[in-house]
Amino acid sequence: MYYNGIMRRILFFTIYILFFAVISSLLFTILYMQFDEQPMLALNKAIKYGTILLCGIFIVPVLKYLNIYNRKVLGYSEPRIFFVLNTIKGFFLSILLLTPLIIFYDYLGVRNINDIDLSILNKTFFYIVIYTLFISFIISIIEESYFRGIMIQKKINLIPIISTIIFSSLIYSLFHFIKIPLIIDENIVWNTGLIELSNVFINLFRVISYDAAITLFVFGILLALIRLRYQTISYCIGFHAGFIFMIKIFKQNSSVNYETSYSFYLSSYDQFTGSIATIWIMLILIIYLIYIYKVR
Numbered sequence: 001m002y003y004n005g006i007m008r009r010i011l012f013f014t015i016y017i018l019f020f021a022v023i024s025s026l027l028f029t030i031l032y033m034q035f036d037e038q039p040m041l042a043l044n045k046a047i048k049y050g051t052i053l054l055c056g057i058f059i060v061p062v063l064k065y066l067n068i069y070n071r072k073v074l075g076y077s078e079p080r081i082f083f084v085l086n087t088i089k090g091f092f093l094s095i096l097l098l099t100p101l102i103i104f105y106d107y108l109g110v111r112n113i114n115d116i117d118l119s120i121l122n123k124t125f126f127y128i129v130i131y132t133l134f135i136s137f138i139i140s141i142i143e144e145s146y147f148r149g150i151m152i153q154k155k156i157n158l159i160p161i162i163s164t165i166i167f168s169s170l171i172y173s174l175f176h177f178i179k180i181p182l183i184i185d186e187n188i189v190w191n192t193g194l195i196e197l198s199n200v201f202i203n204l205f206r207v208i209s210y211d212a213a214i215t216l217f218v219f220g221i222l223l224a225l226i227r228l229r230y231q232t233i234s235y236c237i238g239f240h241a242g243f244i245f246m247i248k249i250f251k252q253n254s255s256v257n258y259e260t261s262y263s264f265y266l267s268s269y270d271q272f273t274g275s276i277a278t279i280w281i282m283l284i285l286i287i288y289l290i291y292i293y294k295v296r
Contacts, residue, residue, distance in 0.1 A: 006164050009068070010151050014171055016062065017055055017146075021178075024050035025193030033188050044180040047193050052142065068150075075149040075233030083234045090226075090238025091245075098246045101280045108262045111254045111271070132248045133241075140240035147172045147220065148227040148236045161228070169220030173213045177204060177269075212269035215278045219243070222285045229292060247272050 028046040032038060041049075063069035071077070078086065105111045151168040180196045200207075223236045247270075256271050257263065267274035 006151075006153070006160070007167070009066075010164070010168060010171065012066075013146065013150055017051070017175075020054040020058070021047070021051045021197060022194065024048075024054055025180075025197045026190070029188060029193035030190055033190065037186060038184075038188075043183040043188065043193060044196065047180055047197070056142070063150075073153055074145070075153075075227060075231075075236075077232045078234060083232070086230075086232065086234035087238035087241075090235040090240075091242040092238075094239040094242025095246055097284055098243055101277060102246065102250050104276065104280075105250075106254070108265070108276075109257050109260045110262050110266050110276075111250070112257050113250075113254045128252070129249070132252075133245055136241040136244040136248065137237070139244055140237045143172070144223070144233045144236045144240055148223055149233045152224050152227050165221055165224040165228075169217050169224060172220040173216035174204070174208070176216055177208045177213070209267045209269035209273075211275055211278070212267035212273040215267070215273035215281065218278055218281045218285060222281060222288065225285070225288060225292070 025047045028043060028050050032043050032046070039046075060069065063074075068074070076083065106113050147168055151171075152164060178200055180193070180200055183192065183196060185192065223240060226235050226239060227233055251270075251272060256266065265274050265276045266272065267277075
């Protein structure tokens with residue numbers, strides 16, 4: 001019964017996000033119709049951020065309506081100071097674990113680290129780092145609250161929890177590919193955003209970069225195990241934020257080498273995920289599973 005409830009909850013909140021994606025596409029398309037030309041924030045970006053905003057606004061009332069609005073159940077189980085400290089621990093641990101992969105990329109020559117000019121280490125560079133750090137934590141808080149907070153909760157029997165981990169990680173992976181392309185058409189009508197959103201779902205399995213999807217899937221499993229191990233999402237938020245931060249900083253300060261024979265190891269999705277990243281995260285996952293088994 002509990003397992004069925006969890007699966008229904010996963011399905012419900014998946015539909016919840018899709019519902020507000022539709023609402024956002026309609027609202028912002030109608031709003032953008034009032035302008036002679038598109039604002040600086042493109043329509044596709046407005047729909048994306050509008051979806052996140054609407055989901056955030058209504059999430060607490062929905063959780064209360066479903067009678068699951070409980071901080072401990074949703075993974076916010078520690079006192080605030082310990083939650084923050086555990087988040088910071090997860091952040092620095094992820095940086096430590098991702099650094100060897102970045103070094104290996106540079107060693108293979110698939111991504112070459114740019115020559116760093118010390119003169120650029122000024123306020124602008126500092127602001128970029130702070131902004132990247134801020135965005136990394138915003139993304140991780142939102143995604144972890146949903147994919148590891150709402151979707152994965154207390155420990156249950158082995159088979160049901162494995163199914164829950166796999167299913168939630170699969171959804172986590174697939175959601176990264178639900179992206180409306182840049183809308184540059186000046187002749188916007190009321191259903192322009194809705195049509196573009198529909199096209200995304202119709203062509204979803206055509207646009208998925210499966211090597212990146214596998215990387216994200218394995219990463220989702222790792223985060224799910226951390227969530228279950230500590231019964232909190234604090235470590236997950238920090239760990240996730242650290243990965244996002246390192247990937248963004250590395251990509252900003254490196255370039256893809258398309259001439260190397262190893263370039264196929266990088267996914268076309270973001271030029272970072274792919275075969276090597278999947279193997280590395282799987283190695284971390286296996287070591288973590290061995291650690292869990294030995295300390296039981």
